[in-house]
Amino acid sequence: MARAPRARTLLGLVAASLAVVALAACSSGGSNDAGTDASAKGDEYGLVTPGTLTVATEGTYKPFTYHEGGAGDLVGYDVEVAEAVADKLGLKVEFQETQWDAIFAGLDAGRFDVIANQVSINPEREKSYLFSTPYTVSPSVVVVNEGDTSITSFDDLKGKTTAQSLTSNFYQLAVDAGAKVEAVEGWAQAVALLQQGRVDATVNDKLTYLDYVKQTPDAKLAVAAETDPSESALAFTKDKTALVKAVDGALAELREEGVLAELGEKYFGEDVSQ
DSSP states (O other): OTHHHHHHHHHHHHHHHHHHHHHHHHHHHHHHHHHTHHHHHHHHHTOSBTTEEEEEEOSEETTTEEEGGGOSSEESHHHHHHHHHHHHTTOEEEEEEOOHHHHHHHHHTTSOSEEEEEEEOOHHHHTTEEEOSOSEEEEEEEEEETTOOSOSSGGGGTTOEEEEOTTSHHHHHHHHTTOEEEEOSSHHHHHHHHHTTSSSBEEEEHHHHHHHHHHOTTOOEEEEEEEEEEEEEEEEETTOHHHHHHHHHHHHHHHHTTHHHHHHHHHHSSOOOO
């Protein structure tokens, strides 16, 4: 009889110990879940840095991605879209500024998770990359000096010289039209060559042109011709299917909430997302 209470005591101790172990296990599991949320997202999306969306952009393409006055924080339409998407996904965002001509090579090398730099969707790129749903819709335009009536269509570019970034979609448009291309690093250099009379035209995005003449009303430029609207989106490598699906969900919410429309109004005076 004297052993019964001891047995109950031992059983009680064992039960208590098991309870402590169980609680510790539960506690440990919960803590790990909270502490590894970022890592889990990194694993799910295959991010370069777990918990952080690493975004490649030029930093010189106003008003999409640039430094006001050439200094200060990175700002622009694409920058704010990327920040809003990352916020929706519960991720931090880190921008890496890269020249356009090297930006896809960097994506291929796994240095970034995504490119946010007005990347136009075209069949050639779709062979190698995944794209989000478009967040910008705009035509490409042929820009000439005011008063130049020798170019009124893309066909008129045949034999003319245009200034283009060699890996841009606009370069291909100019070449397809029969133009000779003067290689430049971006819009600013292309406009400078055009205004100096060293090239006949440049092909670029209409929004870039509108922003430039808004900021530089004495530019004395004109649009000679334009294409049907093209779509620009965030670009990913082919293995980022989970990330693209999540980003598309975030963009849909941002569109429904009016955030994309507000950003368009802020930078262009109108909704440019559709």
